[in-house]
Amino acid sequence: MSKQDKKSKEPKPKATERIDTSSDGARHLNEALLDVQKLSFSYDMGKTDTLKKISLEIPKQKVTAFIGPSGCGKSTLLRCFNRMNDTIPTARITHGNVKIMGADIYGPKVDPIRLRKQVGMVFQKSNPFPKSIYENVAFGLRIAGERKKSVLDEAVEKSLKGAALWDEVKDRLGESALGLSGGQQQRLCIARTIAVEPEVILMDEPCSALDPIATAVVEELITKLREDFTVVIVTHNMQQATRVSDHTAFFYLGELIEYDTTQQLFTNPSIKQTEDYISGRFG
Amino acid sequence: MSQIFDKQSKGIDSEQLVTWLLRIATYLIILAFVLIIGRIIVRGAPVLAKEGISFITQSPDILYCFYDQDGKYHRLGSQEYRDFKTANPDGLKLYELSANYSGGGIFGPLMGTLILIGICIVFAMTIGIAASVFLSEYSKRGPLIRMIRLAIINLAGVPSVVFGLFGFAFFCYFIPVITKTTPVERSIFFTQLPDWMASLLGAEQLYLSCQGWGSSILAAGCTLACMVLPIIITACEESLRAVPQGFRDASLSLGATQWQTIGKSVLPYALPGMLTASVLGLLRVSGETAPIMYTGAFAQCQLPWEGLREENWFWRITEFFQRGCEALPYHIYSVSAKIPQTEIVRPMQDGSVLVFMLIMLALATTSVVLRIRIRKKLKW
Numbered sequence: 037m038s039k040q041d042k043k044s045k046e047p048k049p050k051a052t053e054r055i056d057t058s059s060d061g062a063r064h065l066n067e068a069l070l071d072v073q074k075l076s077f078s079y080d081m082g083k084t085d086t087l088k089k090i091s092l093e094i095p096k097q098k099v100t101a102f103i104g105p106s107g108c109g110k111s112t113l114l115r116c117f118n119r120m121n122d123t124i125p126t127a128r129i130t131h132g133n134v135k136i137m138g139a140d141i142y143g144p145k146v147d148p149i150r151l152r153k154q155v156g157m158v159f160q161k162s163n164p165f166p167k168s169i170y171e172n173v174a175f176g177l178r179i180a181g182e183r184k185k186s187v188l189d190e191a192v193e194k195s196l197k198g199a200a201l202w203d204e205v206k207d208r209l210g211e212s213a214l215g216l217s218g219g220q221q222q223r224l225c226i227a228r229t230i231a232v233e234p235e236v237i238l239m240d241e242p243c244s245a246l247d248p249i250a251t252a253v254v255e256e257l258i259t260k261l262r263e264d265f266t267v268v269i270v271t272h273n274m275q276q277a278t279r280v281s282d283h284t285a286f287f288y289l290g291e292l293i294e295y296d297t298t299q300q301l302f303t304n305p306s307i308k309q310t311e312d313y314i315s316g317r318f319g
Numbered sequence: 320m321s322q323i324f325d326k327q328s329k330g331i332d333s334e335q336l337v338t339w340l341l342r343i344a345t346y347l348i349i350l351a352f353v354l355i356i357g358r359i360i361v362r363g364a365p366v367l368a369k370e371g372i373s374f375i376t377q378s379p380d381i382l383y384c385f386y387d388q389d390g391k392y393h394r395l396g397s398q399e400y401r402d403f404k405t406a407n408p409d410g411l412k413l414y415e416l417s418a419n420y421s422g423g424g425i426f427g428p429l430m431g432t433l434i435l436i437g438i439c440i441v442f443a444m445t446i447g448i449a450a451s452v453f454l455s456e457y458s459k460r461g462p463l464i465r466m467i468r469l470a471i472i473n474l475a476g477v478p479s480v481v482f483g484l485f486g487f488a489f490f491c492y493f494i495p496v497i498t499k500t501t502p503v504e505r506s507i508f509f510t511q512l513p514d515w516m517a518s519l520l521g522a523e524q525l526y527l528s529c530q531g532w533g534s535s536i537l538a539a540g541c542t543l544a545c546m547v548l549p550i551i552i553t554a555c556e557e558s559l560r561a562v563p564q565g566f567r568d569a570s571l572s573l574g575a576t577q578w579q580t581i582g583k584s585v586l587p588y589a590l591p592g593m594l595t596a597s598v599l600g601l602l603r604v605s606g607e608t609a610p611i612m613y614t615g616a617f618a619q620c621q622l623p624w625e626g627l628r629e630e631n632w633f634w635r636i637t638e639f640f641q642r643g644c645e646a647l648p649y650h651i652y653s654v655s656a657k658i659p660q661t662e663i664v665r666p667m668q669d670g671s672v673l674v675f676m677l678i679m680l681a682l683a684t685t686s687v688v689l690r691i692r693i694r695k696k697l698k699w
Contacts, residue, residue, distance in 0.1 A: 118572060125459040153574035163565030165584060176573035179583065225569070232573055 068093035069266050070117065070236065074132035077109075077116060082130045086112050088290045089131060094283075099258060099267040101281035101298065103274055105313070108287040110270045114238050117141075117268065118155035119148045137235065153180070156229035160241040162221035164213035164228070169196075169205050172213045172224055176232035191231050198264070199227035200257050219250025223257060230265065237261060239269040243276065255280050274314055278302050286310045356676075363673025366666045374424040374670055379620050379650065382422030384663045385415035394663075396422040419658050420618055420650065421667040425674060427622045431536070431644035434623055435615070436605045438540025438640075439547060444597060446544070447551030451593075454552070455559040456581055475549035480609040486542025487613040492531040494538075496641075499634065505529040521631040536623065537640040539615025547597075547604045554596030558589040591693035598686040602679050608648040616649035618657065647675050 070093065077087035087109045094100045102110035112121070116134055119141060121127040133140050141151050153176075164172050171178075173192045182188060192209070196202040201223045205216070213224055222242055229237055239258070243251040258280045261267050271277050277284050278298055285295040286309075294301060294310040305311045326332065367374055380396040387393060387410055395403060403410070458464045495507065499522035508527040517523055532538045562585050570584040571577070604610070623644040629635045645653075651671050654664055 120568065120572065123567075123571070149574055149576050152572055157568070157572035159565060159568055159572075161565060163563065163569045165566060165569065166588065175570070175583075176575075179570075179573065179575045179579045228569070228573065 069096040069137060070094035070268070071135040071138075072113075072132070073135070075113070075116065075129065075134060076131035077112060077121070078128050078130050079112075079124065079126060081126050082128050085130060086290050087116070090292045091132075092285055092292060092295050094266065094268060096266050097262050097264075098282040099262050099269060099280050100283045100285065101277035102268065102270045102285050102287060103272075103277050103313075104287035104293075106272070107289075109290040110285075110287045111240050113287070114157075114240055114268060114270050117236065117238055118152050118157055120152075120157065122148055153232055154234050155236045155238060156232060156234035158222070158225050158229055158237065158239045158242050160244055162218060162225050162245065164216070164221050164224050166212065166214055168210045169213050169216070169224060170209040173227050173231050175228060180232065195227040195231035196224075198230050198261075199223045200253065200260070201227055217250070219246050219253055222246060222250070222254055226254075226257065226261075230261070234265065236266045236268065239267065241270050241272060244272060251276070274302070286313060288313070359669070359673050359676055362669040366670035367673060370424065370666075370670065375429065375674065376426050377424035378427040378622060379420040379425065379645070379667075380423035381417060381419055381620075382663055382667075383415065383417045385412040387412060394422075416661050416663050418661060418664045420620065420654050421658070421664045423620075425647065425650060425671050427620065428645045428647040428650035428671070429674075429678075431616070431623055431646040432605060432648070434536055434644065435540050435543060435611065435646055436601060438536060439543040439601060439604065440597075442541055442544035443547045443551050443601070447548055447597065448555055448593060450548075451552045451555035451559060452581060452586070455556045456577070456585065471549045471552055474545075475553070477546075478609075479546060479604075479607045482542055482546045483610040483613040486538055486545065486610060490532055490538035490541050491534055491614055493529055494531050495527050495529050496532055497637075498526050498528055498530070499524065500526075520633050522634075532641050534615055534617070534643045535641040536615050536644050539611040539643070539646070542610045542614045543604045543607070546607065546610055547600045550600035550603070551597045554600060555589070555593045558592030558596065559585060561592060562588045591690060595686040595690035599683060602682055606648055606675070606679060608652050611646055612649055612652070615643045616646045617643050618650070618653040619643075619645050621645075647671065647678075651675065 072090055072092050072094075074089045074091050075087055076085045076089050078085050090109075090113060102114065104110050115121045116129070117136070129142055133142055135141070136151070136155065140146070165175065167175075170192055173195050174182075174188045177188055177191055182191075193202065193206075196205060201220060204220060205224075213221065216224060222245075226237075226242075242258075243254050246254065255276060258267060258269065262282070269277075269281065281298045283296065284298045284301045286293045286301065286305075288309055294305060294307045296306070301310065302314055305314060380398075381400075383393070383395045383397070383400040385393055387407070393403065454464070454467070499520070506526050506528040510525050512520065512523060512525060566584040566588065567580055570580040575583070608616075623642070624639060627635050627638050627642075629638045651668065654671065655668050658664065
């Protein structure tokens with residue numbers, strides 16, 4: 037383990053340098069909403085780093101895709117953005133920080149609850165509550181203390197429309213969400229997330245359990261979401277990254293290898309490892 | 320014809336022998352079941368048929384059995400016996416037998432058991448659910464939590480008689496209690512009451528005294544609660560773990576606090592499983608005799624709420640909880656081991672056991688059916 041550590045530590049500065057230069061173009065197009073600075077993260081109290089000094093900036097109202105082989109840390113990084121890793125007792129940020137809208141989200145005074153209202157998350161496996169469709173979408177508002185039926189009704193309709201689900205479910209809002217198809221359930225989860233009007237939506241392989249048709253619908257939805265939200269999506273599917281994202285980051289073994297506009301990264305990668313991965317030679 | 324695949328040995332081979340041994344072991348279980356349940360039913364059913372509903376609605380009574388001078392057989396309760404004697408002062412009674420608690424019915428013990436179960440549920444469920452939520456949702460892995468889990472496992476293995484003695488020492492003789500009478504020793508605190516409270520409670524002073532609750536239903540119920548606690552905590556934790564992690568993640572990611580997450584997205588889905596599993600545990604301990612015989616159950620004909628002496632409502636309630644009562648398992652123990660055994664005691668023994676078994680069976684079935692029905696409604 038320690039040997040590997042030493043090895044993997046070496047190329048770190050190089051990778052960071054390159055990102056700074058290659059993401060330059062992206063940086064000026066739009067203001068950076070999410071700023072990750074030399075972030076290291078460990079699942080085991082700091083013994084081994086799962087993420088190794090990641091630095092990247094995620095622009096506002098764009099779709100940013102994280103790609104990379106399994107276990108490369110892309111989901112871990114995503115879960116750092118809304119502090120979902122807090123639920124794991126031995127997980128630690130060992131170095132660096134994450135700033136969202138200029139605020140250090142790991143600062144001592146940060147309330148993770150308030151953070152998560154701004155940084156929503158859609159999970160790999162659709163996880164609607166075993167409640168009605170209406171109650172699923174209204175959940176976030178209800179726990180925030182909203183009681184007025186008119187406000188809830190409006191928010192539910194708006195969110196379901198925003199998640200391109202309204203027409204399919206408007207006549208059966210009172211029915212159980214578990215009666216929906218897999219794709220509909222995932223869109224319901226997206227509706228539930230946008231109902232609390234977050235700034236950022238994190239998506240952890242949202243289509244991996246869906247068939248191609250449902251995937252196409254969700255992908256179309258994701259490209260539409262960028263009008264109102266900043267989307268960060270983790271995906272195993274490189275075609276998906278090219279279809280939905282504006283920027284793409286490639287991770288390998290806990291390091292950020294390359295970060296660029298999606299077009300640039302897929303047509304003209306500047307690093308050999310990236311080229312190998314996207315052309316299917318490894319991973 | 321070639322015989323290369325034929326059996327080599329003649330007669331019974333070892334394979335068949337093993338199959339038969341295993342089969343016999345399995346059939347022995349059925350035999351045990353039939354012997355126990357069948358015997359109870361065969362012997363208890365005629366008693367219930369003969370006594371009818373009065374077996375459940377009457378309290379235990381002294382039973383007198385005798386032949387009068389005309390050769391007529393009498394089975395009388397204590398009141399009837401007195402009436403008979405006043406009606407026939409010179410009546411000659413032949414072959415007279417009497418037995419305590421063997422007449423009447425089992426209404427008192429039945430109510431006592433239900434009250435004990437009630438007290439046990441209140442204490443065991445509150446503490447059990449709270450502890451399981453903490454262990455499963457809040458606690459982090461560490462030496463303390465490991466020790467707590469070890470304690471829970473060990474607590475489940477403690478013999479029931481040890482729980483009884485613990486309850487006797489702790490609940491009956493040590494635990495602090497509020498009294499109005501001046502306790503001689505062990506009084507740790509007392510307060511002069513303001514006038515309005517004094518008139519409300521009918522007492523000038525209140526004492527907090529480490530004198531225990533005495534042999535009482537409260538002590539017995541709490542002892543049973545201690546006994547069922549490990550079962551309930553384990554069952555509740557399992558139910559909590561069965562709730563998909565996705566519900567917690569989704570709830571947290573929508574900005575819910577951990578308590579909101581537990582209250583709205585975890586507990587509602589775990590509760591049916593928690594309740595049914597706990598009921599099954601409660602049934603097991605409510606059939607225990609050892610823990611309650613030291614702490615609150617004693618043979619008596621009175622109903623738990625009969626003969627309360629206190630006038631004031633507050634002290635009446637405390638008196639009720641600080642009195643012992645008869646419970647069904649202890650009643651069965653009394654009539655089968657504590658009183659002289661004669662043939663007139665047997666109907667009471669058989670009937671009590673059958674009723675007890677039927678009640679347990681009914682409650683267990685209800686809880687299982689309930690769980691299946693709720694599971695169907697709450698699927699994910």
